[in-house]
Amino acid sequence: MKTTVKNKIGKLSLVLGIGFIILFAYRLSTEKENSIAPTPLFQQTELLESNLEIRKNYATKRHHVTLGQAPMQVDQKYEKIADIKSTSSVFDRDENQLRKYVSDYNGLIQFENKNGNSGYRSLNLTIGVPPEHFDAIYQQLIQIGTIQAKQITKKDKTNEYKELRAKKMSLEKIRTSLIDLKTEGGRIEEYIQLEDRILEIEQQLQALGVSLGNFDEENEFCTVKFSLTEKKITNTSLTQRITSAFLWTLTTYLQLMLVLLFIAGFSFLTVSTIEKLRKN
Incomplete structure (x- = not known):
């Protein structure tokens, strides 16, 4: 009886060991020799x-x-x-x-x-x-x-282009009208205000010229x-890759065993409960 139990334990350990080695070999083969460091x-x-x-x-x-x-x-x-x-x-x-x-x-x-x-x-x-x-x-x-x-x-940008052109034409008409007013004479203060207004329009026309220049074919x-x-x-050394693969395999294997143990325990409890219900 004891020999049979030992044989079953030995076979189970061998299967688990082989599974661990296969998982470790797979992880080691997929470990990259080079890794990309994140940009600070x-x-x-x-x-x-x-x-x-x-x-x-x-x-x-x-x-x-x-x-x-x-x-x-x-x-x-x-x-x-x-x-x-x-x-x-x-x-x-x-x-x-x-x-x-x-x-x-x-x-x-x-x-x-x-x-x-x-x-x-x-x-x-x-x-x-x-x-x-x-x-x-x-x-x-x-x-x-x-x-x-x-x-x-x-x-x-068609509408924006048309609006810029229309604004330019309007300012050019205003500038022409103001220049015509200069020939009619008047007080010095009015003449200075007129010159300031013409200068302001000239600056606006220059800015429009730059904007329209972007649309030039x-x-x-x-x-x-x-x-x-x-x-x-x-570069990652062979020792680093082996260590990384071993730690990953160990963690993954333990998680897998815990999941299997939980499934087995849950299945056992389910079967035991069903058997008791049948007997009752």
């Missing part, structure tokens, strides 16, 4: 481009429509922005590839911020891209590094915002 929070710089003097990029799309019997051409002004965030463990190579794509597609770097020490660097670019090259460069850029997020936003661009963050790779 103090290196993650948030850029507020809204506070910087960055040129707005707009483009034009022509639509041919028919009004009645007469064909017409309608120009749509729009803003198109691609926002791409990527991480890289080969930062220098990916940065060079990024700049090469900008050059190949006749892009213009309008904003650049690069910071951080080796292993924890980040690069943020705002790129103006000719509209005809936007889709092509976007497909190339999403191949750089490991993409964390990407999106394309398109906004219609000769300088049309779409925008690509690309953020590249470096991930430092650290």
